Amino acid sequence: EVQLVESGGGLVQPGGSLRLSCAASGFSFSSYWMSWVRQAPGRGPEWVASIKQDGTEKFYVDSVKGRFTISKDNAKNSLSLQMNSLRVEDTAVYYCAREENSNYRYWGQGTLVTVSS
Amino acid sequence: EIVMTQSPATLSVSPGERATLSCRASQSVSSNLAWYQQKPGQAPRLLIYGSSTRATGIPARFSGSGSGTEFTLTISSLQSEDFAVYYCQQYKNWPPWYTFGQGTKLEIK
Numbered sequence: 001e002v003q004l005v006e007s008g009g010g011l012v013q014p015g016g017s018l019r020l021s022c023a024a025s026g027f028s029f030s031s032y033w034m035s036w037v038r039q040a041p042g043r044g045p046e047w048v049a050s051i052k053q054d055g056t057e058k059f060y061v062d063s064v065k066g067r068f069t070i071s072k073d074n075a076k077n078s079l080s081l082q083m084n085s086l087r088v089e090d091t092a093v094y095y096c097a098r099e100e101n102s103n104y105r106y107w108g109q110g111t112l113v114t115v116s117s
Numbered sequence: 118e119i120v121m122t123q124s125p126a127t128l129s130v131s132p133g134e135r136a137t138l139s140c141r142a143s144q145s146v147s148s149n150l151a152w153y154q155q156k157p158g159q160a161p162r163l164l165i166y167g168s169s170t171r172a173t174g175i176p177a178r179f180s181g182s183g184s185g186t187e188f189t190l191t192i193s194s195l196q197s198e199d200f201a202v203y204y205c206q207q208y209k210n211w212p213p214w215y216t217f218g219q220g221t222k223l224e225i226k
Contacts, residue, residue: 044204045153045161047215059213062118095160102208102215103151105172107160 002026002106004096009111016086016115022079022096022108030054030074033099036081038092039110046092049081050099064090086115119143119207123218129226132195138221140188140205149209152181152190155220156201164203165190192223200225 008020020036036048049060049070058070069082079096093110120143130136140150148168153161163172165181168188178193192199205218 044217044219045206046217047213050213061214097160101166102149102213103163103166103206104153104161105163110160 002098004098004106004108006094006096006108006111009094009113011114011116012086013117014086014088014115017082017084018086018113020081020083020094020096020111020113024077024079024096024098027098029072029077034070034072034079035097035099035104036070036079037095037097037104037107038090038113039095040089040092045095048094051079083113086113088115091115118214119146119209119216121205121207121216121218123203123205123221125221126219127222127224129224130195131226132197134195134226136192136195136199136223138190138192138203138223140183140190140218142186142188142207145185146207146209148184149207150181150183150188151206151208152179153204153206153217154199154201155204161204195223197225199223 003025005023035050039045051058051070051072055072067085071080095110096108097104098106122141124139150168152165155161169181180191182189202220202222208215
């Protein structure tokens with residue numbers, strides 16, 4: 001059974017940093033592109049970042065470029081998102097998701113990030 | 118950036134009736150369109166990809182159609198568990214820049 005379990009969310013002040021993690025199991029993690037998708041309260045999902053199977057290619061939505069870094073550890077079946085210079089508008093539930101043909105069949109349960117003073 | 122616009126924002130339908138949800142892309146996405154269902158407190162669930170292909174385990178009452186800029190999700194006979202929010206997502210771009218619509222809330226009439 002495919003499982004994706006996020007952790008690391010919490011309350012942080014504007015300008016602060018947070019590192020999200022996603023533990024993957026039940027599939028060959030090294031064979032898949034992985035993504036972070038976020039959803040602000042009452043809004044639709046927003047794609048944040050994607051990383052290639054071997055971690056050699058990474059892509060980000062413009063609003064997080066230069067602030068967020070996606071990484072993948074195939075030996076530990078783990079996906080991470082390092083978030084720096086956080087803004088109030090980054091407040092959202094962050095989901096780890098497995099890409100298949102550029103859409104998402106498997107999602108984690110999400111972890112809430114709140115940026116507030 | 119490709120903008121996805123869904124209509125209506127809220128759709129009220131009685132159980133057993135048909136629901137038709139629309140999604141429009143600001144430019145052609147070919148058939149690179151997926152639909153998701155989301156219930157409160159849950160992650161989105163993939164229903165349809167490639168505009169019209171049902172994901173594994175999705176009931177046949179869900180169907181998708183369209184290409185280019187106009188897409189439709191049809192639920193042929195609404196069951197109680199179908200009342201939820203539905204999102205479309207385009208995945209045409211390369212390098213990746215996937216965008217979702219703002220959602221249609223399907224509520225019980």
